[in-house]
Amino acid sequence: MQERNAEIFTGERAMFGAKGAKFTNCIFENGESPxxxxxxxxxxxxxxxxxxxxxYASDITLNGGYLEPLARAGMWYSKNLSFKDVLINAPKSFRKSSQISLENVNFSDAAETLWGCADVKIKNxxxxxxYFG
Structure with a gap:
């Protein structure tokens, strides 16, 4: 497994199509669809x-981390996503995705979040x- 540590990625599609990689303490700055x-x-x-x-991502684990407000429409058309201990400050997260596990996740702006998703497990x-009560 390729490992990337404490790197800053910029520009559109900075790591497009990455497979079998581990990213630790990395920042994905400007540029759509990293x-x-x-x-x-x-x-x-x-x-x-x-x-x-x-x-269009699959088999993704995010442990800790943060999505800033401009990281809107974050996870769409994806499957087998596991997020734990994550702060999501962006709207329209998770759309038309499946096999989602969320644990200790905080959506500070959950506008239009989880629309059209299936097989979603949530804990804390x-x-x-x-739409959230």
């Missing part, structure tokens, strides 16, 4: 600062937004 079409990734304490970080999740 990990589009990626699979089999372990992300630890990573920060996502811009739009569409994980589209806080979501602030329309």
């Amino acid at each position: 990990l589009k079409h990626s699979s089999n990734l372990e992300l630890n304490e990573c920060v996502f600062a811009y739009k569409y970080p994980l589209w 999740v806080f979501a602030k937004g329309d």
Whole structure:
């Protein structure tokens, strides 16, 4: 498994199609779709600062980390996603995705989140937004 530590990635599709990699303490700054079409990734304490970080992705684990407000529409058309101890400050997270596990996740802006998703497991999740009671 390829390992990337404490790196800053910029530009559109910075790590497009990454497969079988581990990212630790990395920042995905400006540039849309940094990990589009990626699979089999372990992300630890990573920060996502811009739009569409994980589209058409599969087999992704995010342990710790943060999605900034501009990381909107973060995880769409993806499957087998596991997020633990994550703060998501961006709207429209998770759409038309399946096999999602969320544990200790805080959605500070959950507008239009989890629309059209299937097989979602949640444990200790806080979501602030329309449609959440």
